[in-house]
Amino acid sequence: MRFSTIFLGILSSAILPTAYANNFIDDSQLSLTARNFYFDRDYKQGDPVPAARDWAQGFIFKANSGYTPGTVGFGLDILALAGFNLLGSHADDYAGSGLLPVGQDNEHLDQYGELRWTAKAKWEDSTLHIGTLAPMFPVLFSSPARLFQQNYRGAHLQFNEIDHLSINAIYVDRVNQRDSTNFEHIRLGNPNGRFDQPAEASGLHMLGADYKVNAQISTQLYHADLHEVYQQNFVGIKTRHDIGIGNLLSDIRLFVSHDSGEARAGEIDNQHLGGIFGLQRGNQTFSVGYMQSFGDTALPTLAGAEPAVFLDSMSADFTNKDEKVYHIRYDYDFKNTRFNGLKFMTRYSKGTDIDLPQFGRDDFEQKAWDVDLTYRVPTGKLEGLGVRTRFTHYRNNMPATGMAFRSDNETRVNIDYTWKFK
Known part of the structure; x- marks a missing residue:
């Protein structure tokens, strides 16, 4: 008998009539992920604190039920986290x-943990989730870049009744940050004092759609409103075409943002355009990209999250006011070789003409060189064991005092292994 059946069977017997319990545990999934994470951000500008450094062990337990029978099926997902x-x-x-x-x-806690739940319903191919959410959309992005993923409290309706089209509507009113066990108000991110003042909102709502035109082209269209702070629209298109010598790849993203309602953070006016284009030939991909911010402010994002631009840099976000970013990248996937499961990536990014109004200058620069090496065991008893090592050499000519992004050498190593109970 599957372990997940036993666990969810006990749970279902407590909350569901017997007639529904067996169906409730059908298609259930139970997993435990052990994540060991080392983080070392070594500052290089004479900072009073020499580094941001932690080593932690995390455990992520997920118990996802199936659905009860009927026109509308009901279920429950449970998430338990423990960090040491x-x-x-x-x-x-x-x-x-x-x-x-x-x-x-500055006392780093020795351990912390939390228990979260999400109720869910399903009819046909559409779903409703209420409770703890981890949305991964361009205008509402739940950051996965630490020991535990950032999550939100709210409701998510996903409509999937039309072929190749997925429509998403979300309302959230609280956020649980990556290093916290408490839900708090959602706030605007304000690194380096980009906006007139910090601001928090009563909630955020989002509406958008993903549409796959064909096997080569997919599109996204999204709108978000951080209440009384800003509104943001997003248009994205990804393509993949065989041109004979390889596959030509593209990823183009446009964000248009402006303040709204009471404008609690002051003026927000930004148009951010970015695109990356690559040639994939065999196991190799070579890419070049460019991003630029237009308007009177930087690109607004939510506190604790990264902007969903194509450049997911570790030490900075490259979305300052007026910033122009040049980017070059190389990937190698060792699939179909004796090192199957190994992936390598390196990239160089440079941002120029950065305007930091609080310093009265518009000519700051930043640059980063990143290396990412990942290995996941593809077969055997250790299948699914993953090791990821990342390094960045980041430099800028901005004042060090009080800045969110400072010159550093950063190393991250995480080892993940997931047990799936059957």
């Missing part, structure tokens, strides 16, 4: 990295 500090009191000598909660006097 492996550096002990030595972590208190460094700035917080986002892996662990940090208390008074």
Whole structure:
């Protein structure tokens, strides 16, 4: 008998009539992920704190039920998280990295945990989820870049009744940050004082759609409203075409943002356009990209999250006011070789003409060189074991004091293994 059947069978017997319990555990899934994460951001500008450094062990337990029978089926998903500090009191000598909660006097907690739930319903191919959400959309992006993923509290309706079209409507009113166990108000991210003042909102609603035109072209159209702070529209298109010598790839993204309602953060006016184009030939992909911010402010994003631009840099976001970003990237996938499961990526990015109004200059620059090496065991008893090592050499000529992004050498190593109980 499957372990997931036993677990969800006990749960279902407590909350459902017997007639529904067997169906409730059909298609259930139960998994436990062990994640070991080392984070070292070594500052290079004479910072009073030498680095942001943590080493933590996390456990992520997911119990996802099936649905009860009938026109509308009901189910329940449970998420349990537990994190442990492996550096002990030595972590208190460094700035917080986002892996662990940090208390008074920069004390990094030795352990923390939380339990979350999501109720769900399904009819035909469409679903409704209420409770803990981890949305991954261009205008509402739940950051997965630390020990645990950022999540939100709210409702998500997904309509999937038309072929190749997925429509998503979301309302969220609280956020649980990556290094926290508490839900808090959703806030505008304001690194380097980009906007007139910090701002929080009563909630955010989002509406959008993904449409796959054909096997070569997919599109996205989204709108979000952070109440009384800003509205943001997004248009994206991804393509893949065989041109004989390989596959030509493209990913183009446009964000248009402006302040709304009470404009609690002050003026927001930004149009951010970015595109990356690549040639995939065999196991290799070579890409070049460009991004630019237009308008009177930087691109607005939510606090604790990364902007969903094509450049997912570790040490900076490259979305400042008036910034122009040049990007070159190389990927190699070792599939169909003796090193199957291994992937390598390196890239160089440079941002110029950065305007930081609080410093009265519009000529700042930043640059980053990144290396990413990932290996996932493809077969055998350790299938699914993954190791990822990332390094970035990041430099800018911005003032060091009070800046969110400072010159650094950053290393991240995480080891993941997931047990799926059957």
